[in-house]
Amino acid sequence: MIVITGATGGLNGATVDHLLDRVPATEITVVARDVTRAQRFVERGVTVRYGDYADPDSLTAAFEGADQLLLVSSNDPGADAVALHRTAIDAAVTTGVGRVLYTSHQNAKLDTPFKPGRDHAATEGLLAQSGLAWTSLRNGFYLHSLTWLMGPWRETGVIAVPGDGPVSWTARDDSAEAAAVILASNGAYDGPTTITAGSAPTLADLAVVASEVAGRTIGYRILDEDEWLAAQIAGGTQEFMARFLLGFHQAAQRGDFAGVDPLLGELLGRDPVTAHDFLSRPAADTTARRG
Numbered sequence: 001m002i003v004i005t006g007a008t009g010g011l012n013g014a015t016v017d018h019l020l021d022r023v024p025a026t027e028i029t030v031v032a033r034d035v036t037r038a039q040r041f042v043e044r045g046v047t048v049r050y051g052d053y054a055d056p057d058s059l060t061a062a063f064e065g066a067d068q069l070l071l072v073s074s075n076d077p078g079a080d081a082v083a084l085h086r087t088a089i090d091a092a093v094t095t096g097v098g099r100v101l102y103t104s105h106q107n108a109k110l111d112t113p114f115k116p117g118r119d120h121a122a123t124e125g126l127l128a129q130s131g132l133a134w135t136s137l138r139n140g141f142y143l144h145s146l147t148w149l150m151g152p153w154r155e156t157g158v159i160a161v162p163g164d165g166p167v168s169w170t171a172r173d174d175s176a177e178a179a180a181v182i183l184a185s186n187g188a189y190d191g192p193t194t195i196t197a198g199s200a201p202t203l204a205d206l207a208v209v210a211s212e213v214a215g216r217t218i219g220y221r222i223l224d225e226d227e228w229l230a231a232q233i234a235g236g237t238q239e240f241m242a243r244f245l246l247g248f249h250q251a252a253q254r255g256d257f258a259g260v261d262p263l264l265g266e267l268l269g270r271d272p273v274t275a276h277d278f279l280s281r282p283a284a285d286t287t288a289r290r291g
Contacts, residue, residue, distance in 0.1 A: 001027055001065050003049075004016055005051065005053075012179075014177070023183075026045060026047075029047040056087050060094055071092075073105075077240070089126050099133040100133070106196055108192070140167075141168065141170065143275060153210055157214075159221070164253060165253040178195050178267040178268065195267075199260060199274065207220040
């Protein structure tokens with residue numbers, strides 16, 4: 001049986017949808033904090049169980065019988081993500097899960113300025129120490145994040161950021177489909193597994209693409225970090241979130257997101273969606289909720 005957490009979210013919900021094209025619904029169980037939000041899976045014959053990383057007692061029953069367990073990483077920037085992940089991994093050990101697959105990130109590094117990268121690296125360390133078979137899905141930075149990381153360039157005519165570097169912008173649905181293929185392979189992928197688009201453009205590169213899309217010149221500026229932070233906070237962004245986003249730009253500038261790998265295209269059997277594809281869509285189609 002394949003057990004999938006976070007299936008009411010964008011990433012693992014899409015993974016379940018793609019997995020249903022490959023394995024019978026009776027072989028899938030989804031775990032949700034709010035089971036009422038998973039009703040669409042019940043209607044397709046999938047078992048739904050309650051489970052919450054913050055409620056350790058719920059996880060043993062939630063993970064029972066899992067040959068493979070897909071753990072979604074916490075996406076709350078204010079949470080102690082590593083502690084939550086440790087609780088889930090401990091429950092997987094107690095339950096005797098066959099293999100844990102974890103939604104990690106390509107910049108899983110303990111010294112990265114981007115906090116989720118540090119959390120992912122620490123979680124991979126916990127998996128390595130757990131004694132479980134494990135696979136870390138090191139996804140590229142999600143493409144829809146460009147909606148806010150590029151700022152309101154369509155209105156202002158300029159992309160103004162506090163740092164820049166190559167990023168292998170990767171469509172979340174492509175990552176979800178790749179995860180489904182890997183789950184259906186029943187253990188063919190082990191340890192850190194990089195899942196990224198095939199190129200890593202900078203925001204300066206994307207300013208050129210944006211100019212093509214807009215039919216006018218879109219400028220590009222690197223701002224002083226303090227100036228950028230002040231502008232973000234003045235615009236209504238909470239300071240802790242502005243500093244969180246600054247960590248992304250700092251990590252990009254030092255090359256943390258630059259790596260690319262052909263595996264995603266091989267898993268999909270087609271070319272992954274690119275940043276050019278994303279920016280070429282109508283503005284309304286590129287708006288997405290963070291996460």
